[in-house]
Amino acid sequence: MGGAPEPVPAAPAAPPAAVQYLFGSGEAAALGVQAWQALVDHVVVNRGGNPEDSVVLAPGTTLAAPGFVRCGDRPPAVVFDIDETVLLNLGYVYDESVRGAPFDPDRWARWEQSGADKVVAAPGAVAAVNALRKAGVTVVFNSNRAAANAAWTAYALRTAGLGNAVHGQTLFLAGDDTGGSAKDGRRATIAAKFCVIAMAGDQLGDFSDLFAAIPSVAERRAAAATGPIAALWGRGWFLLPNPVYGSALKGGFDDVFPSDRRWSDPATVAATEGAK
Template sequence: MRAAPLAAALLLAGCASAPAEVATAPVPPSTPAPVEAAKPPAALQYLYGSPEASVAVRATNARIADYGVGRIKQRPQDSVILAAGATMDAPAFEPCGTKPFAAVFDADETLIWNLGPMRHFAEKGTAFDPKVWDQWEKTGAGKAVAMPGSVEMVNRLRAAGIIVIANTNRSAGNAQGSEDTLRAAGLGEFKHGETLFLMGDDAGGSSKDPRRATIASKYCVIILGGDQLGDFSQQFNVRDLPAAQRMALATSAAAATLWDKGWFLFPNPVYGPWEKLGWDDAFPSDKQWEPK
């Protein structure tokens, strides 16, 4: 406590006749208050560390497994992959025929959580760095973790005879690293070109539509899973698509027949196209309110 030394100093200041030999005790240096360690951004706290996110993700994985096991009891006529030229306004789907059943998932923040680079970027306060991410794709095996319930989900689908496929925008040049990462996370074997499709496999770039078409030509895809709308159709990711129109597409009557009925979306508050939204996109002007 610093009250006693302060009182002594005030007393001495008011007593000019105090004997010279009387000295005050030295004031100990104040101890600086401990500095609280910086915390991760709220979005990372929620997704990677909260029980709320764990419960939500596990529940989504359970719904996927239940849906898949039930769906194959009666062979569907069509897959859940949009046919070439089809739109969300007039959806049409790739036919199934007698093709084997498959479930197609994004990898990052859908099958696995990328704890390594997400912490690195946050602690360093840097934006996404392609060079760092390239290293992660090559060497991240054993450092990424399966999302809650994903191991149980893929095991149930495989046990039911449903092929599990990953369609991700990881680089085709790092295929071995991605195969190793998925295996080390406990998700089993994925083979590039067969059950693992990557950016660079075709001329489509980051669009997954061409890869989805390739997969649908071989399989009856009954499940699509991802954390971004582009994991379902590139129509959601058209450049300069207004936020209101993107919202309308995702919440249209046609889309409502697909969500949780073949299309399954995982929560991801960490990154996505929605990061570009402005105040008026998220908060309609006619709903503004100010306290009096």
């Protein structure tokens, strides 16, 4: 009865290049350690630069003319994304890589519930978290993992050596408000309790949802690298490498390569012209 099950595709000979880089290379590890050490220096040595302002954009502000939530007398905190920021999801990405399968939210939900012992801390993250807590700075996590799996996520953080996180206090997740995967609502909740003096993530959305509203690849790149936002990188906002998935992986040839910066090998051009 029924047909035979479809054959399982053979595993590739090697992981995709982006996976090799993020999870296997010394270069990505060094970039991560570099970012975490810079963050600790900014927070512990410089006390976050201007203690009167947080690094959370105020409601109604823009990327072109940013304003920031005032700190008042709230205690200092740092806010971190989880996945591919403080945790590397080795088990899940291994499964995805050998299957050659696209992202599956149901499989990801099962991963959250069963993969806590198959993660590792991102290089440099444990030392950074420990140094921040020793300096009296509260570490808060703001992740798009599901609120329904909060206990499993907290367990994964502990297993990786990143200490305790309490849901609703130092752990905020998708489903905690009506914003879905948007993080600004959760950032506002955190900023109402703490003076957020640094944030770290692997996607621009880990710093502001305003980036998601930018229509083109070129405009998004310009918004991150020019104007007043550019001054925040390394001075309150800290980005970790992630070439494997997420909002960075967009754009065709016309988006990535400006027409006035394209080059063709003269030998190839000459051969093509000669063949006509």
